[in-house]
Amino acid sequence: MLVRTPDCQKASSGKYLCSPLRRFQQMFNRYIQRGLNHQAGQAVAELAVTLFILVLVLFSILELGLVLNAKLVLASAAREIARVCAVKGGWTEEASLLISGIIEATGLSTGDVEVDISPRQAIYGTVINVRLFYDYRVKSAVIAAISRPTIALTAKAVTRSEFVPR
DSSP states (O other), X not given: OOEEOSSEEEOTTSOEEEOHHHHHHHHHHHXXXXXXXXXXXXXXXXXHHHHHHHHHHHHHHHHHHHHHHHHHHHXXXXXXXXXXXXXXXXXXXXXXXXXXXXXXXXXXXXXGEEEEEESSBOOTTOEEEEEEEEEEEOOOHHHHHHSOSEEEEEEEEEEEOOOOOO
């Protein structure tokens, strides 16, 4: 025998039979009363920490790619400058103009690239050392805040002079 109550029906076994919506409301209310409010704050704190770490990793990967690109460009420029010096016999006026063009073509700021060529004059068979120094400025504000704002990059190329004085 069923007795009708406002929200649920009482069965002959003594249990109340409620609609699925009403049962969900009752379960949800019990869940709220047990402390959902305390768990929501914890979830927000965990999200903030996790999101910060993910953003940090993402910007670190991007900045690492930019640094490696600058390092490869610097190494390529060092090889090209070494080749020019090998053919021209060291750091001559003609080689100086070509070196300036090579550095401008790299896309790096030309005022920040330091060139060290030794020896300044070379004849056939002399070993020529070319070193480039560049202070890479960190572009990401997130990474710059936790590390140094510049990273020192160097590149070196060694070649033998092919210049024969005439």
